Structures are given as C-alpha cells and as structure tokens.
Amino acid sequence: MRLLRNVFRRKLRAFLTIFGITIGVFTLVVMGSMAEKINLLVGGGTRYYADKVTVLDASSTSMSFGTPLPVSKVGEIEKVAGVQAASAGITMLLEKEQSAMGMDMIIGSDLRGSQYESFKITYTTGRALRTDDRGKVVVGADIAKKLGAEVGKTVMLRGVPFEVVGIMDKTLTAPDSSAVVSLSDAQALFVEDLPELVQKQLQADTIATEITVYAKKGVDPDELAETIQAQVPGVRADGPKAFQETVVSSTKILNSIVFGVALISLLVGGLSVVNTMTMSVFERTREIGIRKAIGASHRQIIGQFLGESAAIGLLGGVAGLVLGFVATLVLNGAFDSAGTALFLLTTRLALGAVAFAVALGLVSGLYPSWHAARLNPVAALRYE
16 A cells, blocks of 8 residues: 555556556557457468468469369369369459458358368357359358358348358358359359459359369378479469468567557557656655665665656556556447457556556666665755
C-alpha cells in the first residue's frame, strides 16, 4: 500500500503516466492480435502445403488462382516418377467483387487425393463431400455464419443454390472461410464468370485452375515440383518452399511493421515514466536524505524507486490489456455475422504485453533510481 501511495502522490501526473503506458499496451494488444490471426492462417497454409505440390498454368506468376489449365494435365502429371496421385481443382472468390475484409473462397475438387491428404478436417454437423455429390456444399465455420448455413438448408453461391451437407469444425485456418463443392459444380460457376467469347471456346468439364499433387512416401515435394515443371509442358509447379518464400516471408515483414508501430507507442509511454520518476526523486529529495541518514542502503533506495516505476508499468499494462481485450471482442463481434474474425488475442500475447510494460517501467526507472541512490544525505537534508 505504501508503494501505491508513493506512486499516486501526484495523482494527475500518475494517472497521465499510467495512461501513456496503457495506450502503448492497448496498441500492442490490438495490432498484435491481428498479427496472431494472420500468423495462424499462414501456419495453416504451411501445414497444408508441407507435403504436396501445387501445379498452375505456366502463365501464373505466383501461387495464385484463376488462370485455367486443362484437366488432362492430371494424367500427364501422374506419369511423372514420384507422383502418388494428382487432383484437379477450381479455386475462386466467393463473390465476384471480394470485400477487403476477407478472402472467402469457393473450392471445387474431384476429391481424388482425399485419401492422401494429411490436413484432416472434422465436422461440427453433417458430413464430408462425396465424389457423386452435385448441387451440394460443405462450408467452413466462419463462412457458415456469413451465409447463415445449416445442414439440410440451401445457401447461394454466386447466385446458384447449393444444399449444405456439412459444416466444418473451427480450424482457425483457411478452411474456415471456404465453401467446398464438387469439381463439376465449381467448373460451371467458374465458366459463368468468363467473357462470353471465352465461354464459347471452352468446355467447362475440361478446365481447372490448379492441380494438387501428392508425392510418394520418401519423395521430396520441392524436388518433385522441379521434376514436374521440367517434364510437363505448360505448367508451373510449386512445392512447400514456394509458399514459404511468397507468403511466410511477406508475413514476417508485416509482423515487423505491426509490432514496430506498437513498440514505438510503448516507448513514448516509457519516456513519460522517466519524466515522472525523475520529478518524484526531486520532490522527495529530503525524504531520501532522511532515509539515507538513518541507514538506508543504495540498494534499498534503488529498490524503492524501481518498485514504483514497475508498479506504474504493471498498472498501465493491465489497463491496456483489458482495453485491448474489450476492443478485440467488440471488433470481432462487429464482423461475426460476416464470418470474419480479424483478431486473435492469445495467452502469450497477453502475458507478453503486460511483462513488456513492467520491464519498460523498470528500465525507465533505472536512471531516476540510480540518481536517488547517489544523493548526498547531508545535501539532501538541506534541499528545499
């Protein structure tokens, strides 16, 4: 209690200093929660691509989607040594003009690689899609909210009705925002979005936008990707390394920016702690002189002021964490009906934010504490 009384000796100044730390921690929590969600999505993608090869049209410049390639390439690819199976698929945006708040997808698959898939999906209700299903869809946890999907009822995908046969369990990765249909249904939707002239030149059942290749046991997916690209004309083959280079590296840059902005806010709060503790030392010079005169050691003086600066950091950290937690709940709740959760406040982020605030308080109080400990007791007693 004595420590808190010393901290709030100048109430307004103490509250303003704590508020500075609070704003910094609040920024760290909110922006860090966004980074945590992005990292979780990327982690899911990393696991998905870890043991397979994605084949796109040769004109594709990255692991993107939308450029058609012949389904007949599946047969060519399966002849390559080291290939266990190949599965044709269609990937497209849920809506023609996608909102910037999410990347909801329609994924069509011939399901030929299901038995080789290591990324397993479970279901809250309903079942998985079957090879003979037509006009049926399986939806992820987030997109189910956006579409108001229930098993046995109908949802609209690009203006076409589909019966919901399954709702996937929450994965906190890409499947949450995906609607999975049969390849033939996806082909029909995909062709409808092409210019009329192009539609006349294409047969819907002959096109895909990607082919997923499953390697045989013991075969390196990245080496297999190079082999496929060398032996199968007109395609671009990407292994797990390509995902790492195109997505994971970009995420690291984004994380650096996000946390950099938050840390700058915290450092500004740290400067206010330095100012507050320095002023506190000057105002309590006589008190320090009295304590030293009756035998207080340098360590005790330093401990007293470091304790006060740490308390400021702790109070600001906890307040910032609470505000950040409320903000993430409100923001996620605002987008909940759209099935878009933008923030994920993890335990490590929460504890790390508070710990950093306390550490910042301690570091900010080092110089004022050291200065207080070095005061000459006689001069301090004479200070007015």
